[in-house]
Amino acid sequence: AQSSATLFGVVDAAMSRYSVRSQSWDGGPARAVRQSRWEMSPSGNFASRFGIRATEDLGDGLSAGFWLEAPVTNDTGANPLSFGRRSTLSLSGALGELRLGRDHTPSFLNDWAFDPFTSNGVGVNLIAVVSSNLAISRALETRKTGPLSQRLLGGGLSAGTDNYLRSSNSVGYFLPTGLGGVYGQAMFAFPEDPQSQRGRYAGARLGWAGGPADLALGYGESTLGNSGASDEKIRSLNFGASYNFGPAKLLGEWSLVRNARRDGTTLAPIDDRYRGLLVGATVPVGAGLWRAAYSRVRFTSGQGAGDASADKLALGYVHHLSRRTALYATVARIGIVNGRNNTAVMAVTPLVVSNPSILPQPYYQVTDGMQARSATGVDVGLRTVF
Amino acid sequence: AQSSATLFGVVDAAMSRYSVRSQSWDGGPARAVRQSRWEMSPSGNFASRFGIRATEDLGDGLSAGFWLEAPVTNDTGANPLSFGRRSTLSLSGALGELRLGRDHTPSFLNDWAFDPFTSNGVGVNLIAVVSSNLAISRALETRKTGPLSQRLLGGGLSAGTDNYLRSSNSVGYFLPTGLGGVYGQAMFAFPEDPQSQRGRYAGARLGWAGGPADLALGYGESTLGNSGASDEKIRSLNFGASYNFGPAKLLGEWSLVRNARRDGTTLAPIDDRYRGLLVGATVPVGAGLWRAAYSRVRFTSGQGAGDASADKLALGYVHHLSRRTALYATVARIGIVNGRNNTAVMAVTPLVVSNPSILPQPYYQVTDGMQARSATGVDVGLRTVF
């Protein structure tokens, strides 16, 4: 029977091949090893999900709406469903939209909007991968005991990348349309624990879109702890722009992610920096879309412990079988320099953002005295939207 | 595409402030502390949920129906979805309805139906809070080992308040309509373990509604154990009544909850009693509804270990933006006397029923020699039904 709400979602499945080449760096005899595997992977083009949403016209230009969206791991069907992708309630009017609940952070949106691969599959923007690694590793590092779910910021099943991709307990405000192309939003997310402020997020995004051009500035600050023993924040600043020339659309993004913390013993301030850059393009050809991107991230250690860098080249094609369904293929290659200097974030940089759950990625494990130097990934898949 | 079933639900989000004042009682120098926090809370007006239900006409006055309903924690989206609010299958006819599965207990329904705040948000009937505390604390006390989910009666994710709010494995019977305003139901819930009878529930409710009047009597018995070492039951008796004068509707409820158990060592019978009272009113004003309630609970220790009592005053307003959507605000104040004599049930009496999950409530933690004396809560929120 008819409901006032709509059921919607995505199912996306790919066959993927991942291959990593590691080399020795320890000064001993040169060694190298290649680890490869095939696997079935969801979400190579769009993230698999299902959701329920509705908007109600309240009159006088006012409307109310809600959006509940759960990730779907359709390779195994195994993960318990929860509305961890988004669960929001909104009141909208001439002054804009007030949105309450769990939602994407404003500081993530440029990493997604100006990435030709929109943060999915092996082509994903490198700063998104690095930022996810950073969010997960610092959350686990700053709370070392307890079940995994409590050590992550959001405390839930899909909370691994919290305060990078999404924040829980958030109050968001969105500018109304009709401001001459200016768009923007701000978000504050309450910490789960008011004492330590762990889990707090504050951020904003401001952009302008007109004709073929689109540009936006984003900033966000995630608090991992605000007490003597764990005073730590991750701050993200990024700027993205795109221009649609017609036969091709060019995209670019610059990012600076800072992990500012105090050492537990000396309380000396440490300021690790990750500088990201992406240039990309999309080219529509008939029923298809070509996508290409070069992205890189340079890590500067705030402790002088040694720097690291990674770069990535990705090429893909999406063939639309209908408005809802497409076949796609993507190939990507990562190169890593001195990843051993920051193993949690730069040494095991996966080809895909481990979204929505923190998956073991054995194909990136590095044996003693070795470090990953390059990785190649391929997705060949099918995607449908409902 | 069209289904024979209907998708339905509620999304409700509020900004809440909780504040607790604790005082010393240990005879030392007088001390007092106030702990406050803001947080985002779902379900301040109606409980957030989503569900699927259908009724099928089988002819000859017979019909079949099912109802699957899951709680939704839309502040974080974190909790795994399960149909823990209700999952029933029914066969209905001229003789009434037979209902199988997980459902509200008959003995809870008066606590809900005669509460102007219908058991949601900071205004909730005090006996509902005390009964929830009692159900959770005795379930955990009578099974001290194993994972949390197995120590609770229903054994599931939303099982904390089982046999108070809801029972699993239940067979319910509902009187048919057309009995001159008489309504009623009975429920028996099978224990998960037939040896110890732990989890067994039996209860009934009988009422009459005619014109502006409505009154109902409820009784229920929950078994926590029936062996030598853990012979324990919780028995609830309540009577509620309401009368709609037109400009205002008055509501009232009287309740007696008994926790009868035998001491593990001496097997001396202990009979703790909780006596609840509520008087309240709702007043419709244009598109709004004012709600007010005074409720109290007196605890009498069956061991002579010292009594305790709590009372609560709540005032709220719901402003209907449409038939489905409303803004609301509620303020409530609890006072507690000698809560230290029954810390699990009376000393940390939360402002809201922790439904559906057992949430940590650090703003009620009491330091040594201190006890909570008063608490104030405010909800300001938005709710939509779909």
Place this chain on the structure above:
Amino acid sequence: AQSSATLFGVVDAAMSRYSVRSQSWDGGPARAVRQSRWEMSPSGNFASRFGIRATEDLGDGLSAGFWLEAPVTNDTGANPLSFGRRSTLSLSGALGELRLGRDHTPSFLNDWAFDPFTSNGVGVNLIAVVSSNLAISRALETRKTGPLSQRLLGGGLSAGTDNYLRSSNSVGYFLPTGLGGVYGQAMFAFPEDPQSQRGRYAGARLGWAGGPADLALGYGESTLGNSGASDEKIRSLNFGASYNFGPAKLLGEWSLVRNARRDGTTLAPIDDRYRGLLVGATVPVGAGLWRAAYSRVRFTSGQGAGDASADKLALGYVHHLSRRTALYATVARIGIVNGRNNTAVMAVTPLVVSNPSILPQPYYQVTDGMQARSATGVDVGLRTVF
């Protein structure tokens, strides 16, 4: 509002009585004990579930479709929802269907299709019960540490019977229709771990249906480990046939299940065998359907440790109240000989397949020196499809 997808499902609830008689076998004085219980059980006729699915016509005879289906434990509502029954994405055309994700194995389908009780309730085909026991017990035996969910092959909530009932990470191919009644499919499921190949599945099914006749051959191979320490496979071969005489339909199945492994210390090959047989019938009578089956399983120990056997007689009736809703009753009796020789698979053979979760079945626990000799089960229930 209208979606392109359809919500569908089943809600099925029964009152069940299970009774087990155990006898002593240890040569001491003869002892016997009967353990009985009533409980509420879902899925006595059809498996309770809810799902979302859609098919999209892409033109040129091509179509895309998806199917997400979650088990529902409607007796308690407790289990977290996950699309563990099926989560597939398909592309279909003149050459057949390519299906990706989690799905039934081809080797299970004969156990289901030629069972008058279609693998649900107390009447279930005995080889299905034995195969489920075997899949669960060998998965747990070959990975002894870690949380339960990681010790099972699929690693998910409903993974207990993985690679018997279903496989995750699978690529399936289905023959197109219009091959003169010939039907068939093949499936390969990627292991979660490419080193040990644990979780790998490969299988196929080929059949022919014409007029009143239907027959099919199935084969499947599940890998539990492929390293020195845990080289183990379960291989299933089965053949089923049915013939519809009009007033009655006869069904039969023959099966051979082999558990081939190497002993951890001596690496001597062990080849346990389970031989299954079923003969059954369904007889439509007005709005009802009578169902009857005799099934048996003979176990031959590959270590000469002693054999065992079980047989089962089941009789049931389904009364259709409408096309979607039915009342049903089933009674079944199992006899077991020398079950102590293979306690994990043959000694505690439950009356129902523990689907979708691994449930404790205390009514099968056997005290020292005793073994279960016979069991009787009754389901009386209601089922509706939506």
